[in-house]
Structure formats: structure tokens, C-alpha cells
Amino acid sequence: AQKVTQAQTEISVVEKEDVTLDCVYETRDTTYYLFWYKQPPSGELVFLIRRNSFDEQNEISGRYSWNFQKSTSSFNFTITASQVVDSAVYFCALKVYRVQGAQKLVFGQGTRLTINP
Amino acid sequence: EAGVTQFPSHSVIEKGQTVTLRCDPISGHDNLYWYRRVMGKEIKFLLHFVKESKQDESGMPNNRFLAERTGGTYSTLKVQPAELEDSGVYFCASSQDRGLPTPLHFGNGTRLTVT
Numbered sequence: 001a002q003k004v005t006q007a008q009t010e011i012s013v014v015e016k017e018d019v020t021l022d023c024v025y026e027t028r029d030t031t032y033y034l035f036w037y038k039q040p041p042s043g044e045l046v047f048l049i050r051r052n053s054f055d056e057q058n059e060i061s062g063r064y065s066w067n068f069q070k071s072t073s074s075f076n077f078t079i080t081a082s083q084v085v086d087s088a089v090y091f092c093a094l095k096v097y098r099v100q101g102a103q104k105l106v107f108g109q110g111t112r113l114t115i116n117p
Numbered sequence: 118e119a120g121v122t123q124f125p126s127h128s129v130i131e132k133g134q135t136v137t138l139r140c141d142p143i144s145g146h147d148n149l150y151w152y153r154r155v156m157g158k159e160i161k162f163l164l165h166f167v168k169e170s171k172q173d174e175s176g177m178p179n180n181r182f183l184a185e186r187t188g189g190t191y192s193t194l195k196v197q198p199a200e201l202e203d204s205g206v207y208f209c210a211s212s213q214d215r216g217l218p219t220p221l222h223f224g225n226g227t228r229l230t231v232t
Contacts, residue, residue: 004159033218044120045160045208045223052218091160104173105152105221107160 002027006108021077021111023092032096034075039089082115121224129230135197138227142211155205199231
């Protein structure tokens with residue numbers, strides 16, 4: 001069975017601080033993908049990044065960076081110099097390969113991030 | 118390109134009533150998914166359509182939920198009769214293919230409140 005755990009339910013920081021959102025996953029599959037989605041107050045889920053299980057390179061996109069470590073089954077997300085517009089609920093998700101059937105996303109519980117001015 | 122659209126954005130109904138949620142996927146996307154988030158918990162898979170066919174409905178909670186996708190375009194999710202535990206946000210998503218790395222495009226969700 002697959003599982004994603006986001007232990008941080010809520011995080012609140014002051015603008016310009018760096019913040020890291022934790023994501024730990026469980027799967028016995030060797031081929032899988034990890035995703036991060038952002039849910040701003042408007043409600044839609046916005047795709048941020050995907051990472052496959054064979055690529056442990058960290059990725060940086062502007063103020064966002066992702067740290068994938070298979071040894072600890074973690075895929076953490078860091079926002080550098082946070083801004084008020086980063087306030088949202090962030091979801092980590094896992095998708096595994098299946099020959100048949102939907103390759104379903106398994107989501108974590110989400111972390112509500114509040115950036116205070 | 119228009120994104121995934123869902124209607125209504127909010128719905129408040131009484132226990133025992135019927136509600137129908139609608140999802141219009143991105144044009145040309147054969148794969149359509151329904152997910153649900155109940156009160157601060159994780160977002161859970163409900164079912165998956167490929168065109169008009171149900172590919173996987175293993176996440177549907179019970180037979181009070183009925184999803185359809187006539188003609189392989191928009192989809193509806195009907196809850197009849199609604200129960201209190203059905204309250205939550207229902208998300209629809211679509212994708213052009215169902216490959217492993219393919220990210221899903223989600224709609225804004227429908228917030229359902231059953232009183």
C-alpha cells in the first residue's frame with residue numbers, strides 16, 4: 001500500500017523567512033513519481049513539480065526548491081524568502097506504476113502555510 | 118486553453134437530499150478523475166474515466182454515489198441521498214494520457230456541505 005504523510009498541519013511564518021514543508025512517503029514500488037500541488041485560496045490545485053524515483057537530483061525553481069532523498073523516503077519542499085502570495089495549502093502526492101487501472105495519486109493531508117506580512 | 122471547470126463552487130443541502138456535481142475537463146483530455154477531500158484530511162481518489170468508460174471506481178465510498186460521463190465529455194457525480202459524512206470538497210481532474218509522469222490538471226473543486 002502507498003501512503004504519504006505531511007506531519008505539519010499548519011505553519012505560520014513572517015514574510016521573507018525560509019520555510020520547509022516536509023513530505024514522507026511509503027511504497028514498495030521501485031518506479032514511482034512524487035508531486036507537489038499548491039491550493040491557493042481560490043481553491044484550485046496547481047501542479048508545482050514532479051520527480052521520478054530514479055532521479056534524486058534536487059531541483060530549484062526561483063524561490064522554490066525540492067529535496068528528494070530515497071534513503072529517508074522524503075520529498076521536502078523549501079520556499080526561500082517567503083512572500084504573502086505563498087500562503088496556501090500544499091499537498092504532496094505519490095503515483096505508482098500499474099499495468100492496468102488508474103495510476104492514482106495518493107495525497108498527503110496537506111500543510112496550510114500562512115505567510116504573515 | 119480553458120482549465121478544468123466545476124459547477125457549482127458551493128452547495129449546501131440537507132441530509133437526504135440529492136446533489137449533482139458537474140465537471141468539464143480540458144478539451145481533448147480523455148482521462149477524467151474525481152477526488153474528494155473530507156474536512157482537513159487527505160485528498161482521496163474516487164474514480165477514473167477514460168472517455169465514457171469507468172476505468173477504476175475503487176474509491177467510490179458506496180452506492181449512494183453515481184458518476185457518469187456520457188459522450189466522453191463532461192462528467193457528473195450524483196450523491197443520493199446525501200449524508201452528513203459526504204461533506205467535503207470534491208475535485209475533478211483531467212489529463213491527456215494516463216502515463217505515470219503525467220500531472221493531473223485540477224479544477225477549483227465543489228465544496229459540499231450536508232446539514
